[in-house]
Amino acid sequence: MPGVPRVLAAAAITGLALSGCSATGTDTAPPPAADGCITDFDAETDYFPDKSQIVDAENFHITYENSYQVLTVDEPFSGASPEAYVLVKCGAPAPELTGDLADAQQITVPITSLHSGSTTHLPSITELGVLDVLTGVSNGSYVTDADVVERIGSGEVSEYAAGGTIDTEAVMVAGPDVVMTGGTDDPAYAQLRAAGIGVVANAEWLEASPLGRAEWIKVVAALTGTEARAAEVYDGIRSSYLAVAAEAAGAEPVPVLLGAMSQGTWYMSSGGSYMGRMFTDAGAQWPWQSETGTGSLPLDFEAVVAQSADAPTWLVVNNDWQTIGAALAADERYGSLAAIGTGHVWNANNAMGPGGGNDFYERGVLRPDLILADLVAILHPELLPDHEFTFYRQLEP
Template sequence: MRATRLSVLVAAVAVTIPIAATGCSTAPANDAGSTRDCITDFDASKDYFPDKSTIDEATGLKIEYHNSYQVVTVAHPSQGAPAASYVLVRCGAPAPKLDGALADAPQVQVPVRTLYSGSTTHLPSIAALGAADTVTGVATTGYVSTPEIVERIKADKVREFADAGVVNAEKVIAGRPDVLVTDGNDSPAFGKITGAGIPVIADADWLEENPLGRAEWIKFFAALTGTEKEAANVFNDVKNSYRAVAANLANAPKTNVLLGGISNGTWMMASGDSYFGKLVADAGGTYPWINDPAQGSLQLSVEAVIAKGRLADKWLLSDPTIASLADLYKQDPRYRAFAKPAEQAWNSTKATNAGGGNDYWEKGVLRPDLVLADLAAILHPDLYPNHKFEFYLHLPAQ
């Protein structure tokens, strides 16, 4: 589900943003952003990044350090797009003169003071880094669940910059953020935004099929906000928590599950090598397509799923339109063939807010350990009898 995600370009837009040769203002780009300490006496031999991120789980992110700048490379800024690199320069240092593929790479002064976010999935990471005050714009304010950003929205410190899901270039330019972070889809607005001197860079965490790999993109935001040490601590805690749950279930009997549902006449089923397929496996679940090596979702006939999945023990859904079994059966009468799993049908909509945003797709991206714990409690309730659910709820009959 990508309803809250807007955006990316990048490889298509390569603009160098000028950086002052010495010094930089500590005042925020507008009155809602954060302040920063910049280099005042530049020394070319000094390493200005004492804390450095290492990437262990994510496959689409690379960070290289030089004395006064970092090169952040996103392997696939959008599906099928070539890799894109960004040069993040410590504020106060001179703009590096680069050649080759980096000659025209966008350059951004870091740590950023103000940031516009094209996806709510960015926000928990930024907040966990203690950098919530850098967020001065979000695509759609109503979708936001992260408490620190909600408070900033209420205080009128965050602007909305998308109209019905479409980036409004004029709103971004008027806000003058240090950077616009997008998430995987191009927009005609990006050329105008970069032309106005605002760099546009891509976060592509959603292309990671490994739950921990997706969570590790917190280090992307650490590079922008100068919080590498905090990112390492947060990610290590998430990784250790996730692996502890998985280890607890490693020898548990496998629970047969039914995944997904019907969309446009086709059953959408997570493959075994997909993000959700891996979560199910780590939660001690199994299903007939768990060994399918494809990534993403499989498109199956309803008849094939009835034949292989109608006797599953549990049913895991992620459909914001379903609040009960009655809703399910009204949506498609063929669901009545799944009477057994329907008795234990669970939907990942518990954390949906009044604006339609779902924290499952927000905090759940940074905290796959919490998602895994929910799934573990659904599939193995005997092992987690007192579990407090974060994202999933059991579907009532009516």
């Protein structure tokens, strides 16, 4: 039932060996009930005919048994040890496990209610066609998806951390099947687990590759029983991304200036970072491209200007800038940049939500192919002459 936690108590007796995620069941399951649950359990039947194959993501994996799957997040938040979640098909008995899985959370799937800790989860939920499962968001003001905004307004979706702190009592009263984290830790999670609410880490942001992050749609699919749909969606995104990257691969690299000042520091994409990989795939060239670290490089203004001031194109993400004048008002030193003179200043704020959230950070995680297409159209307009921009827009004079 919605609002009632469905986490099962883990027991510890004889362990069960886990099969590889590529295993395929040979038995035919009895017809499920209308809600997809098992009505006549048979221990020899494979109840997961659609199994996710993980291609690009490196921070999670899924293995299967006949009546449950094991989702393991290798690094649920930065520096953390792996966490495993036993996802049991509804109608099946709770498996009795030992070893590393003895104390793992057991969660009945498909879930009927989900509290989401990050707007980056929302596109996966909508693409999988399970928006009715969403019952909570941490902060509604950052949401850009119109359907989710409407559900927040109607009260179908509640906010549970609008001030930045999880309202533990409110979550316990709502009783979602799962609270999905945004890839960080919080003391409230231990309390929620103790109350019988599943807490599943979504640490997509720790993936270094754009496609790796997008593939976390398969984690949402594991919880909602939509593996076949997730494979279809992800395969389409992957094919689209690789096709656009192939278009740009033969083009002459274009010098670019990346990032901007934030609280006295210029955060520059390294070549090994999430955005750095996209800039490289789009045919961009910048001085810090050979840096292999996965994070941004904190630099001062002078260091950036010394090496990138002459770049004719500037790519930035700033929610507030609509014009070049707004950029100069933020820091008059930007006036020394060549891109200010050429007018080729492109800002990823073309799709903003009603509360000020930026869809670049929401839908862009699932759709790196759309970001890449924008970048290729900016840097190599001859390759995509009829492109309609999704996330980027050229700043007005």
